[in-house]
Amino acid sequence: MDKYAELYFYVDDAHGMSIHGKHGRGFVLSKYNIHPQMAMATSLNKAFATGGGVLVYGSKEMARKVGTVGGPLLSSGPMQPSALGAAIASAGIHLSDEIIDMQAQLKDNLYFTRLMLEKYKLPVISQAGAAIFFVGVSMPKLGHNLVKKMLEAGFYVNLGVFPTVPMKQTGVRFTITRLHTFIEIEKMVSTLANAFPIAMEEENITLSEIYKAFKVPMPEEALIEKSVDSVIKQSLQLKLNHYASINDIDKKEWDDVFEGKGTFDWHGLHLLEASFTGNEVPQDNWLFDYLTIKGLNGNIIVATFLTTALWKDDMLSPKEVTASIEIKRITDPYYLTSKVTCTGSLLTEGEHLFIDKTSPLWKEAVQLLLQKIYVLQEKYKSNNIVLRDFQQPDIVFDDLMVDNGFFKVSMPDTHAITAMPWNNKKEFYDSLSNKSKDHVRKHVLSNNDQFKVEVIKISDWEEEIDYWYGLYLNVKNKSLELNTFPLPLKLFYQLAKDKNWEMLQLTFIDETLRNDDKPCCIVFSYKSKNAYLPIIIGLDYAYNLKMGIYRQALYQLVLRAKALGKQKLLLGFSATVEKQKFGAKPIATHAYMHLKDSFNVEAISSISMLTKAAHK
């Protein structure tokens, strides 16, 4: 701080207060003097044993500044007189020699506790000098199990759980005071040690998995147990297969599970792999992993594919937040981005995770899958895991995911026309609600004859594809609701020559309108077994409002899906109102996420608060 005038040091020494230093001034001030660029916060609720808190500043100016602009976010109030009285009494003790003896007694208790935890071989993650201890359990389900067992045995301990700690780094927390006796401490630790293996067995978590979750090497003795675990695992009735390319998987086996569910049948994934490898920039290079878990009879119980790619952390943030972050990305393109391992990919939508819930082993298979995904997360050093595009509410599955370190988040609604029981344009029109009919008549059919509609099955004309890419970038740059990196041009070349994809192109019949004969809209769609999936759209926004290009495109897509004999039209995220006018139903979608580090999420949350405040 002496070297850097702009470096400020904010210290939270709540857990060091009273325990350490002369007059119990805390750990930090017992080691260093306060610096003019330093502010220290401490709590009077902990070892000080009263209430309230204290802020210590290195300069009067800083104290003035914080006092002026650093008020409470929600509400605040004065300390209650009783707490104030207790605080004065406690301060008296701190200023007397009595504190020295008390500190020594507490330190004995803390040292004894550390010894007991070590003797009883509990997975203590860090050896802090504070009075709060943290025994790692990894998954929340094991933590809840242990807390219950401890309560039944007469010991009240609590949990350190997400979001205070990362989801997979849950731990049992307890506080030791000066007044605990050694016998009490030993009883508590021995009870925890007895309950630990029983709870681990019940929750199917091993000691090695706990240490791994905290990235702490296992103690030597526990390594023996680890080898036993792996033998038990091998004897399970499930077989996990991991492939790094779709080329390594039998086409029929994969398509039996995923054909018709989206653009991720065998052929679709082959194209994705070709498009998202060997590119120049990191965001265009994805890692692909394919996982299947089979039972003893060889039937697939769980299957999915994962991509690991660079995502913008504000992908699902409100437009205003994304807009302010994008300004920063002009100079720092990877600002607030993270590597994410997700089921499916940024270009696919649908049921990416197949689970045969008729199998009695489906839960075990999902757990095995999650363990493998965690391994991949470590291998690729991804910050987040996202399991996405779940549509049906399933409480049992929710619980399973939460127990295994995930939390549930809502995704934007997806949209689908799931039945097309009409035979021609008129019948389609008649099938719509009165309100939608009005909309379609006024905004679509009224200028229907001003568009030339073409379906292009294959193109290798570079100039044309480059132009389509430009139309796509128009949409991409305007759409901040789902903020992603732009797709690479290489993908468009691949799509344009692929037999399972086609391009629906709209051009104004009146060439004088734009002074050229180039198209004003392009839609890249995937033709799956039963469904038609428009995936990428490009538009000329200069004429969209006037000519209703997007609406016209939606209408033409409905007609095209029918013409191809498809039973479903899957229209994807966003533009709910427009899509509903054509009979599409919004479908609530959710995902499960696991964050290794929530720093970026918290940074976005702060930006969001600042943006809201600025708008007010």
Added chain:
Amino acid sequence: MEISIGEYCQFTLRGKMNLIENYGKFECLKVFDKKRITVFKLFDFYVEVIREPFTKYIIQADPITSKSLLQFYNLIG
């Protein structure tokens, strides 16, 4: 559960007494050289607690590591 001599020595005098009270087994009492000495077996070692003979104020509670001292207290043959 056992605590070693090294671990025992990390405690303050009050902590050592706490351990002796909770886990120690009385062996013998001697008044020697104007001091009142009580010997306890604690886990797998012995501890001598030395007090002022009149005030009974505890001066120290250290492990006995000397073989001759152990023989003096008749703790080993």
